[in-house]
Amino acid sequence: MTSSKIAVVGIGEVPTALLPERTHWDIVYETGMAAVRDSGLGKDDITGVISVAALAQPAIEAELAYGRVPEELGLKGVRDTALVNAGGSSTSNALRLAEQWIAAGTADAVLIHHTTVHSTMPLEVKIAAFANAGIDLQWEYPFGTTYNIIMGLLASRYMHDTGATPEQMASVVTALRSWAQKDPHSLFFGKAAPTVDKVLESQLLNTPLHVRESNVLADGGAAMVVVSAARAKSLGVPAAYKLGESVRYFSSTCVMRDFDVVRAGFAVTATEAMQQAGITKDDVDLWNVYLAYPLVHPMMAEALGVAPPGEGAKYFHEGRMSFGGDIPWSTIGDAPGRGHTGSGVGTACYVETARQLMNRAGERQVDDCRFVYQNTAGGSGFNNIATIWGNEA
Amino acid sequence: MEFDMTKPLPVTQPWSEPFWEGTRQGKLLIQTCNNCDARIFYPRKACPECWSADLSWIESSGRAVVFTFSTAFSMVEPKFADELPYTIAYVDLAEGVRMMTRIVNCAPEDITFGMDVTVVFHERDGFRLPYFEPMRAEDPS
Numbered sequence: 226m227t228s229s230k231i232a233v234v235g236i237g238e239v240p241t242a243l244l245p246e247r248t249h250w251d252i253v254y255e256t257g258m259a260a261v262r263d264s265g266l267g268k269d270d271i272t273g274v275i276s277v278a279a280l281a282q283p284a285i286e287a288e289l290a291y292g293r294v295p296e297e298l299g300l301k302g303v304r305d306t307a308l309v310n311a312g313g314s315s316t317s318n319a320l321r322l323a324e325q326w327i328a329a330g331t332a333d334a335v336l337i338h339h340t341t342v343h344s345t346m347p348l349e350v351k352i353a354a355f356a357n358a359g360i361d362l363q364w365e366y367p368f369g370t371t372y373n374i375i376m377g378l379l380a381s382r383y384m385h386d387t388g389a390t391p392e393q394m395a396s397v398v399t400a401l402r403s404w405a406q407k408d409p410h411s412l413f414f415g416k417a418a419p420t421v422d423k424v425l426e427s428q429l430l431n432t433p434l435h436v437r438e439s440n441v442l443a444d445g446g447a448a449m450v451v452v453s454a455a456r457a458k459s460l461g462v463p464a465a466y467k468l469g470e471s472v473r474y475f476s477s478t479c480v481m482r483d484f485d486v487v488r489a490g491f492a493v494t495a496t497e498a499m500q501q502a503g504i505t506k507d508d509v510d511l512w513n514v515y516l517a518y519p520l521v522h523p524m525m526a527e528a529l530g531v532a533p534p535g536e537g538a539k540y541f542h543e544g545r546m547s548f549g550g551d552i553p554w555s556t557i558g559d560a561p562g563r564g565h566t567g568s569g570v571g572t573a574c575y576v577e578t579a580r581q582l583m584n585r586a587g588e589r590q591v592d593d594c595r596f597v598y599q600n601t602a603g604g605s606g607f608n609n610i611a612t613i614w615g616n617e618a
Numbered sequence: 619m620e621f622d623m624t625k626p627l628p629v630t631q632p633w634s635e636p637f638w639e640g641t642r643q644g645k646l647l648i649q650t651c652n653n654c655d656a657r658i659f660y661p662r663k664a665c666p667e668c669w670s671a672d673l674s675w676i677e678s679s680g681r682a683v684v685f686t687f688s689t690a691f692s693m694v695e696p697k698f699a700d701e702l703p704y705t706i707a708y709v710d711l712a713e714g715v716r717m718m719t720r721i722v723n724c725a726p727e728d729i730t731f732g733m734d735v736t737v738v739f740h741e742r743d744g745f746r747l748p749y750f751e752p753m754r755a756e757d758p759s
Contacts, residue, residue: 349621352621352695352696357626357695361660362626362628362629363628363629363630363631363634363660364628364660364717364718365718366626367625367626367627367628367742367745367747368706368718368719368720368747368749369690369694369695369698369701369704369706369720370706370718371690371693371694371695373690373693374688374690374694374706377688377690377706378686378687378688378706378707378708379686381686381687381688382685382686382731385686385731428691428692429691429692430690430691430692430693431688431689431690431691431692431693431694431706432687432688432689432726433688434688436692436693439693478660479718480708480716480717480718481660481716
């Protein structure tokens with residue numbers, strides 16, 4: 226038996242896009258109101274608001290951190306609000322804080338949301354943010370490294386160790402984008418997924434990473450309403466119940482990150498989260514993996530035991546994780562499928578997990594979806610938080 | 619739009635200054651703990667293994683092997699665009715620590731996993747960055 230404490234009972238989301246005229250606050254209003262309406266609660270039933278940090282957007286971050294959302298949306302019942310920042314794992318921490326507020330009686334219905342607008346960011350701010358955030362300014366940055374290069378270092382070694390081919394690695398993009406093609410909230414909705422050849426024909430940025438294996442920055446946002454599991458049951462609405470969680474910290478500085486420790490951390494967090502949920506990997510209906518870069522997905526597939534050691538990339542190449550394949554995997558296509566909204570990719574993944582468990586994912590709906598594995602990772606990979614969610618408490 | 623194209627220098631801390639001073643003298647120094655003998659990289663104020671503040675430095679042989687590498691052709695920070703293509707690597711030093719570095723004096727296609735490399739210092743505005751180059755045949759092993 227599990228002891229689920231919280232559940233998501235409402236979701237709201239805007240499509241990712243490069244849409245400078247859609248402001249941060251347009252997104253806050255649209256996603257927040259949609260999530261509350263979706264939950265069936267009234268706006269004044271919301272008693273807590275938690276914002277997920279917007280990377281390198283100091284103006285909106287200051288407004289959110291200093292409590293603007295309840296006032297702006299007229300949420301008269303709110304007792305407290307806070308902004309959380311743990312990079313890509315911010316949304317996991319927002320959910321933890323919501324769980325604590327609900328357990329302590331601080332709040333009984335919490336709105337968690339994220340808003341990001343990259344398209345109006347000045348180019349030099351964008352470059353500065355992505356050139357050295359998460360990269361050590363003494364031991365890494367002066368050598369000329371970048372996020373793409375860090376992923377290149379990891380993927381190069383993975384390919385060396387497993388013999389995975391460039392074609393197999395490129396197929397991860399094809400798989401992730403095959404989900405995005407069917408996702409009305411993606412900027413790639415209705416656009417054909419690039420073939421392996423097309424990925425490999427795109428410019429080589431740094432070995433082994435091609436331009437189509439890197440991420441497109443996008444604007445976006447999502448929101449969800451969280452209540453206690455008991456309340457979700459009494460509301461009698463479709464809900465996503467949190468059933469288990471496990472986490473490991475790896476390192477802040479990229480060069481300190483032992484790849485074997487990361488692999489082991491991916492594995493043990495999944496095992497522990499599933500144990501807590503009282504399930505095994507055969508019970509998992511959807512692996513909703515969030516890693517930002519496609520090239521890390523094969524390594525995760527192996528660590529989760531979804532693919533045998535050394536065969537993760539081969540599984541992607543065989544189309545097993547693609548739309549229509551036999552292993553439902555990252556059904557919004559992770560950041561390559563959604564466009565990169567910074568920490569918001571994590572929020573979007575949780576919203577998708579809830580959507581699947583509520584049986585509302587349209588064409589992407591996983592049949593009889595009862596249990597979902599959902600992870601987040603912070604920064605360039607400082608940790609991995611594994612969670613299990615179910616459609617019953 | 620004006621960009622500052624000055625190449626970045628290491629942002630040092632008081633306890634890492636001896637490392638950079640060492641490079642100016644042509645030495646690659648590794649911090650060690652006098653209490654528990656840990657080899658420490660990157661340098662800390664206190665030993666990350668035992669929290670001792672009794673720390674000192676040993677001179678590395680400068681020899682390392684390439685653990686992994688990635689050669690960049692595009693989309694780097696604009697300050698480094700004039701150096702493309704270049705190769706970033708993690709190298710494992712004989713003394714048991716891993717560093718991020720550049721592999722230089724070698725065609726990118728000739729770089730291999732496990733390749734033996736040796737330190738070579740690269741001047742940048744008062745700093746000497748520890749880059750690595752392939753070990754030459756005449757290098758004593």
